[in-house]
Amino acid sequence: MITLLLTGAASAAVAAAPDAQQRNFVACPIVRDTASVPCWLAEYEGELYFLTLQTDVSAPVNPPMLGHKVLVEGRRTDKPRICGGIVLEPVRLSVVPALDANCNQLLPAEAQYNLDFEPPRPPGPSKGRLAFNTLDVQQAPVAPQRVEKQFSIGYDFDGRVGFKHPALLQPVLDYALAIKARSIDIEGHQGAALLSDGSVLSEAAHLAQQRAQQIAELLQGAGLTAPRYTVHWVDAAPAPNGTDDAPQRRVDITVRP
Amino acid sequence: MKPLLALLMALLFNGLAHGETARRWINPGENGGLAADGSYNNAQGLLGVLNAAGAVNVDGHPFFAPLGRNGRACVSCHQPQDAMSLSLESIRQQWQVTQGQDPIFAAVDGANCPHLPQQDPASHSLLLNRGLFRVFLPWPPHDAAGKRIEPEFSIEVVRDPTGCNLHPQYGLSSAQPMVSVYRRPRPAANLKYPTHQNFGVSSFIGKDGLPTARDPDTGKPTSMNLMADARAPSLRAQAADAAAVHLQRDAPLTRQQLDGIVAFESQVYIAQQNDKHAGSLIEESGPSAFGPRALLKGEAGVLGNNTSRWVFPMEGKWTALPRGNGAAADARNAARESIARGHDVYMFRTFWIRDSMHLNSVGLGNPTKRTCATCHGMHMTGMDTANGWMDIGSTNLPWARETPLNPWTTDKPELPLFKLTCRNDIAPHPFLGRVIYTQDPGRALISGRCNDIGTIVMQQLRGLSARAPYFSNGSARTLRDVVDFYDRRYNIGYSEQEKLDLVNFLGAL
Numbered sequence: 206m207i208t209l210l211l212t213g214a215a216s217a218a219v220a221a222a223p224d225a226q227q228r229n230f231v232a233c234p235i236v237r238d239t240a241s242v243p244c245w246l247a248e249y250e251g252e253l254y255f256l257t258l259q260t261d262v263s264a265p266v267n268p269p270m271l272g273h274k275v276l277v278e279g280r281r282t283d284k285p286r287i288c289g290g291i292v293l294e295p296v297r298l299s300v301v302p303a304l305d306a307n308c309n310q311l312l313p314a315e316a317q318y319n320l321d322f323e324p325p326r327p328p329g330p331s332k333g334r335l336a337f338n339t340l341d342v343q344q345a346p347v348a349p350q351r352v353e354k355q356f357s358i359g360y361d362f363d364g365r366v367g368f369k370h371p372a373l374l375q376p377v378l379d380y381a382l383a384i385k386a387r388s389i390d391i392e393g394h395q396g397a398a399l400l401s402d403g404s405v406l407s408e409a410a411h412l413a414q415q416r417a418q419q420i421a422e423l424l425q426g427a428g429l430t431a432p433r434y435t436v437h438w439v440d441a442a443p444a445p446n447g448t449d450d451a452p453q454r455r456v457d458i459t460v461r462p
Numbered sequence: 463m464k465p466l467l468a469l470l471m472a473l474l475f476n477g478l479a480h481g482e483t484a485r486r487w488i489n490p491g492e493n494g495g496l497a498a499d500g501s502y503n504n505a506q507g508l509l510g511v512l513n514a515a516g517a518v519n520v521d522g523h524p525f526f527a528p529l530g531r532n533g534r535a536c537v538s539c540h541q542p543q544d545a546m547s548l549s550l551e552s553i554r555q556q557w558q559v560t561q562g563q564d565p566i567f568a569a570v571d572g573a574n575c576p577h578l579p580q581q582d583p584a585s586h587s588l589l590l591n592r593g594l595f596r597v598f599l600p601w602p603p604h605d606a607a608g609k610r611i612e613p614e615f616s617i618e619v620v621r622d623p624t625g626c627n628l629h630p631q632y633g634l635s636s637a638q639p640m641v642s643v644y645r646r647p648r649p650a651a652n653l654k655y656p657t658h659q660n661f662g663v664s665s666f667i668g669k670d671g672l673p674t675a676r677d678p679d680t681g682k683p684t685s686m687n688l689m690a691d692a693r694a695p696s697l698r699a700q701a702a703d704a705a706a707v708h709l710q711r712d713a714p715l716t717r718q719q720l721d722g723i724v725a726f727e728s729q730v731y732i733a734q735q736n737d738k739h740a741g742s743l744i745e746e747s748g749p750s751a752f753g754p755r756a757l758l759k760g761e762a763g764v765l766g767n768n769t770s771r772w773v774f775p776m777e778g779k780w781t782a783l784p785r786g787n788g789a790a791a792d793a794r795n796a797a798r799e800s801i802a803r804g805h806d807v808y809m810f811r812t813f814w815i816r817d818s819m820h821l822n823s824v825g826l827g828n829p830t831k832r833t834c835a836t837c838h839g840m841h842m843t844g845m846d847t848a849n850g851w852m853d854i855g856s857t858n859l860p861w862a863r864e865t866p867l868n869p870w871t872t873d874k875p876e877l878p879l880f881k882l883t884c885r886n887d888i889a890p891h892p893f894l895g896r897v898i899y900t901q902d903p904g905r906a907l908i909s910g911r912c913n914d915i916g917t918i919v920m921q922q923l924r925g926l927s928a929r930a931p932y933f934s935n936g937s938a939r940t941l942r943d944v945v946d947f948y949d950r951r952y953n954i955g956y957s958e959q960e961k962l963d964l965v966n967f968l969g970a971l
Contacts, residue, residue, distance in 0.1 A: 236829065243831050259827050262668075268827025270892060272817065302889040311814070311829070328831045329810050330768035330839075365889070368824040370671035371664055378665050426605075426673030427665040428681070 223447020393417025545925025658763025804967025
């Protein structure tokens, strides 16, 4: 059974400007080919920024998509430029769901932009490993203590469940099955992003609810039907500050024995 | 078994023994046997069919017996000579030989639609021209628990050349609404690969995070790689469904029949083993990629790589082979080198893969600079390791093969065309937007998801020479057509030599 509750709304306060090193903007991504893997870049106020490289599914930062704008939330660093772009790190990239045919720049390789390091993964076969290990799902201990446990599932801006989520959902499922959970509490959140130009971008209306309900459906669909589910959501986003807006885009799950 | 009978069996279904081979159509209910090591001619050479559990006596065997109302058996559409699938060549031959009476032409799905005059070849044009059977699926779909799935899109029939999708009894507006799509059979062999429980199998689908279909008998998550739309969660479930639909069997299969079918399917291995130009593909000193024994030995459900466990292991062989041992040996060595080069094109020749759902949407970026092996990565079969449905444009417009319409042709489109409109309260399809035209909605007919429209589970890249045409909708008549499709689809710019080599390599699998 699922109980739906509305947990009350936080109020969106007036936004301040983000920190000086922060670069938050929406732009068309640009692909720059190299002698190995392509670079992903974007321009903001006349500067070119390096977003990420093509690697593989396991990368902490996955490249965006041509055909769509991307929301960039990153910190400017003094690291050597990559593919001509100022390196943003950490950086979060969220593909804007709407299609945009104007985002279609694929630049050819130029010797000056070739990588001066070995990329985590070549453009072809894998050499037998993932470039990063984030996909290694932590196995639940054989007989975990039957205690209440919290999990948090993060999202891209305006995002729903996608290819990154199996690795986050599996531990919830494993734990809940292992302790024979009696109840699961799911609380959906949504956020807003303070852009470098001072404007605020809010996630789609009702996303917190949709996120929370989807998580409940997925866990049940994966066979976790025994526990009692309570699904809440927080309908409005707290005021964004431009530096840590991303963690607001999440669903919190409490698994209880 | 008596030795004489054994000999007879060998003669019945195989020319085999010492490389002499023949094509051999197997009729449902025929007596005889299938040798442990069979081989069958095809235009490119010889297909090997290995029964790992030993010779098979087909008398009364549930895979070979007509268990339903229409005289068909599983073998009707899964013939050993055709890599346990069914080639267009065989279909046409059966039409000729039986004057359209072979049970494969049964009205239920061997005709464009059951209401058409069955003696007219035009009523079977999709089967006779493209090797396609009608697959009719209830709309809207239901989940494994029988709960109605609320689709993320609506379906309109834009074109209905078979008359089935608008038909009052069989169509979308009938009492039991159905969508009819037209699909190729798939190899019922090497099945430990499409049904593995290994890499990529988890409770949530690696491509979109949705719950993975579970095996109804074991409750375990599956690799979701059976059928063009992954609707069959297990071989048992598939066989039960095939008996009811293709064989028109009224009663459920008995447990014994199911066991017999699944046991047979699970031990039969197919792969090309001889190439008309390159000679034997399975010599001791050659690469270990080829022949059915390679499939038997291979580890199931692991990702190919380029260090220890290649997708198709060549061990660097067949490069720089000697010349000067006579014209025949030189030609054979040249053909072997071409196959090895084709392998390298498959593995290492990069191109920009673009706007392909469930590949460009899984963290590689759009576009991504990769190779054929990126999608076709499973060790030994070149499938995707799990949840292998993607949209390469084989059925979705604008890439799908369509009949050109103009004042100078009388050719008519053969396949239905659907217009799918995705709801406004979900994100648009990232590459195709909200309105998508397709010949076969593929996985979306099962999941109801906008992002799954036109996604098709890839088949094993095995026994290809024995089972043209290719792609689920039979739109590629030859392997050259397949390569040309990709060249056009992804603007690859292959050289003629690359194309030839790639075709030779695929044909040797």
